Amino acid sequence: MKPLAISSYTVTSAMGRGRAAHVEGLRSERTGLAAQNFEDAQLPCWIGAVAGLESITLPRPLASFDCRNNRLAELALAHDGFLDAVGAARARLGARRIGVFIGTSTSGVRQTELAYRERATLSLDRLPDWFDYRTTQNTFSIAEYARLRLGLEGMTVAISAACASSAKVFASAARAIEAGFCDAAVVGGVDSLCLTTLYGFNALQLVSPDICRPADAERKGLSIGEAGGFALLTPRPEPGSAACLGCGESSDAHHMSQPRPDGAGAVDAMRAALGAHPTARVSYINLHGTATPANDAAEDTAVTALFGTELPCSSTKGWTGHTLGAAGIVEAAFSLLALEQGFMPRSLNTRVPDPALRAAVLLESRAQRIDCVLSNSFGFGGTNCSVLLGRAP
Amino acid sequence: MTDCFVKAVGIAAPGLGGWTASLPVLSGAAAYAYQAETPYAPALLPPNERRRATATVRQAFRAAEDALAAAGGEARELASVFASSDADMAVLHRICAALAQLPRVISPTDFHNSVHNAASGYWSIAVQSMAPTTTLSAYDASFTAGLLEAVALARERSGDVLLVAYDSGAPPPLAAKRPLALSAGVALIIGRYAGSAQPLARLTFDLAGDGETPCVHPELERLRVGHPALRALPLLELLAARRAGSVTLRGTGTLSVEIRCEP
Numbered sequence: 001m002k003p004l005a006i007s008s009y010t011v012t013s014a015m016g017r018g019r020a021a022h023v024e025g026l027r028s029e030r031t032g033l034a035a036q037n038f039e040d041a042q043l044p045c046w047i048g049a050v051a052g053l054e055s056i057t058l059p060r061p062l063a064s065f066d067c068r069n070n071r072l073a074e075l076a077l078a079h080d081g082f083l084d085a086v087g088a089a090r091a092r093l094g095a096r097r098i099g100v101f102i103g104t105s106t107s108g109v110r111q112t113e114l115a116y117r118e119r120a121t122l123s124l125d126r127l128p129d130w131f132d133y134r135t136t137q138n139t140f141s142i143a144e145y146a147r148l149r150l151g152l153e154g155m156t157v158a159i160s161a162a163c164a165s166s167a168k169v170f171a172s173a174a175r176a177i178e179a180g181f182c183d184a185a186v187v188g189g190v191d192s193l194c195l196t197t198l199y200g201f202n203a204l205q206l207v208s209p210d211i212c213r214p215a216d217a218e219r220k221g222l223s224i225g226e227a228g229g230f231a232l233l234t235p236r237p238e239p240g241s242a243a244c245l246g247c248g249e250s251s252d253a254h255h256m257s258q259p260r261p262d263g264a265g266a267v268d269a270m271r272a273a274l275g276a277h278p279t280a281r282v283s284y285i286n287l288h289g290t291a292t293p294a295n296d297a298a299e300d301t302a303v304t305a306l307f308g309t310e311l312p313c314s315s316t317k318g319w320t321g322h323t324l325g326a327a328g329i330v331e332a333a334f335s336l337l338a339l340e341q342g343f344m345p346r347s348l349n350t351r352v353p354d355p356a357l358r359a360a361v362l363l364e365s366r367a368q369r370i371d372c373v374l375s376n377s378f379g380f381g382g383t384n385c386s387v388l389l390g391r392a393p
Numbered sequence: 394m395t396d397c398f399v400k401a402v403g404i405a406a407p408g409l410g411g412w413t414a415s416l417p418v419l420s421g422a423a424a425y426a427y428q429a430e431t432p433y434a435p436a437l438l439p440p441n442e443r444r445r446a447t448a449t450v451r452q453a454f455r456a457a458e459d460a461l462a463a464a465g466g467e468a469r470e471l472a473s474v475f476a477s478s479d480a481d482m483a484v485l486h487r488i489c490a491a492l493a494q495l496p497r498v499i500s501p502t503d504f505h506n507s508v509h510n511a512a513s514g515y516w517s518i519a520v521q522s523m524a525p526t527t528t529l530s531a532y533d534a535s536f537t538a539g540l541l542e543a544v545a546l547a548r549e550r551s552g553d554v555l556l557v558a559y560d561s562g563a564p565p566p567l568a569a570k571r572p573l574a575l576s577a578g579v580a581l582i583i584g585r586y587a588g589s590a591q592p593l594a595r596l597t598f599d600l601a602g603d604g605e606t607p608c609v610h611p612e613l614e615r616l617r618v619g620h621p622a623l624r625a626l627p628l629l630e631l632l633a634a635r636r637a638g639s640v641t642l643r644g645t646g647t648l649s650v651e652i653r654c655e656p
Binding site for chain 2: 001042095096105109112115117121124126131132133137138139140143144147152155156158160162168171172178179181195199200201203204250252253254255264268380381
């Protein structure tokens with residue numbers, strides 16, 4: 001693919017609102033995770049909740065979109081000058097020529113959970129009138145919300161490929177631009193806390209009772225988080241500016257909820273991302289690193305097969321938790337911050353590294369010039385995506 | 394201007410049981426008659442996955458396997474795009490109903506089937522394909538959005554791409570909030586190049602259009618407006634009639650997509 005400029009980007013997670021809060025959190029090694037206290041969930045675990053969503057209001061014409069997920073989108077869009085950057089691109093290119101590609105796994109399912117609870121509590125034979133399926137529960141809701149909020153009229157899709165969703169938006173946007181369907185794209189991802197994922201991952205025994213500890217010998221699973229992030233992709237980046245250089249996608253063809261142990265699907269995705277830019281020198285890998293025993297082992301096999309055992313890498317999920325459909329964009333943002341700051345974040349909460357893992361997982365953060373970052377995202381259904389971020393040639 | 398070649402078509406809907414069997418109705422030579430679909434056991438799914446696959450996944454497979462049979466059967470090298478407005482509303486219903494009462498116990502199989510990309514995951518396992526696969530939603534414009542993604546993917550890979558658009562109706566009480574009259578799926582195998590076998594048609598796309606083309610036949614028009622995947626029917630009518638022409642499908646944003654078709 002041709003490199004795409006990252007003209008603007010922003011991220012909001014349990015670490016805070018906007019890029020500066022994330023830089024500060026990474027440098028001070030302050031996790032956004034806390035003991036689980038979401039609604040009345042009775043699960044002993046840790047979560048990465050975004051504070052203050054209760055008081056976010058959507059612009060009046062978009063009030064029917066009101067739900068936790070779209071509030072998180074609204075909050076995230078308001079930082080780092082993102083609205084203005086998209087406004088300027090809209091004025092330059094035209095509203096119909098900017099595409100919108102947003103990843104989510106559960107969209108506004110929290111709203112459906114609330115509707116079903118009200119039905120059960122009041123013994124209703126139908127769902128309450130306030131429940132608007134299309135503008136909240138439906139997977140497309142988040143993409144349509146972002147499009148309308150940004151005043152855009154171009155092609156719009158929600159990519160929903162589980163935890164790879166908002167990495168794959170970079171790939172879909174890049175090929176839509178190359179096909180001429182749009183001239184620029186807003187990509188992003190938003191996923192918010194809900195009982196479905198808390199109890200669902202728990203049913204699969206993938207949630208750690210302890211804070212998540214990626215690559216640790218005693219890791220017991222993931223901590224769920226919520227986040228939203230967006231980036232504006234435009235063609236023909238200035239040489240030296242931050243750019244998306246490549247995307248690689250693959251399938252495991254192995255199991256619906258477990259990674260392929262030999263990491264072959266992950267290898268294919270990373271290789272395809274590099275293949276777009278064979279000269280790129282990868283300085284650091286932001287791992288998928290969910291802290292489940294199986295994920296970290298399979299990813300380690302894949303990373304060491306391609307890069308050997310010396311390339312610095314880490315998972316940032318110790319800071320944010322696993323933000324599921326938003327993980328791709330959150331970790332793309334971390335990768336871009338790493339490039340800008342010359343800073344490789346360590347694997348937070350990792351105490352004793354798993355001796356079975358051979359990759360060079362960072363136990364201390366490191367200040368160092370970074371040329372290129374590879375960001376991995378893998379999801380249920382065996383779907384894999386790697387995004388290569390670096391400086392435009 | 395972007396184009397692609399259509400290599401094969403699949404369809405699974407009440408009264409439209411497979412592409413070849415549906416040609417008389419789609420081309421206008423025979424009248425449409427509603428006929429409920431019989432249960433379907435996907436031929437390609439291994440027994441373990443077949444047991445776990447939901448009705449929505451089977452619907453997707455039914456259309457995909459129909460297209461694949463017409464194309465000669467090799468799926469391993471195909472990249473794929475799965476387009477579904479609502480994914481699995483029966484699973485969504487079961488999970489939300491279970492979460493509304495104590496103790497909250499949800500089935501692990503329901504949870505892994507709840508991801509929007511469940512059909513895509515089962516497909517890659519079934520055909521042992523490690524090729525890229527994307528799953529997307531664009532509400533009632535999901536077929537159009539999926540088609541554009543598939544065209545862009547075929548262009549990027551220079552290889553053929555399987556597009557599967559599918560959705561299933563919801564159980565009550567969800568059905569009142571998202572009334573889909575029926576379950577249906579449509580599949581296309583498209584490629585950037587014509588290839589060795591004679592393609593069905595060449596399609597060219599223009600995103601500047603407005604409005605949308607209804608079905609030629611009033612009975613099919615009723616199906617079209619009631620189901621996201623069957624928004625493809627005007628295009629399928631044109632392909633079935635094997636004539637040159639154009640149709641406009643409602644896209645996303647404020648765009649419609651004009652598709653010119655040359656057999």
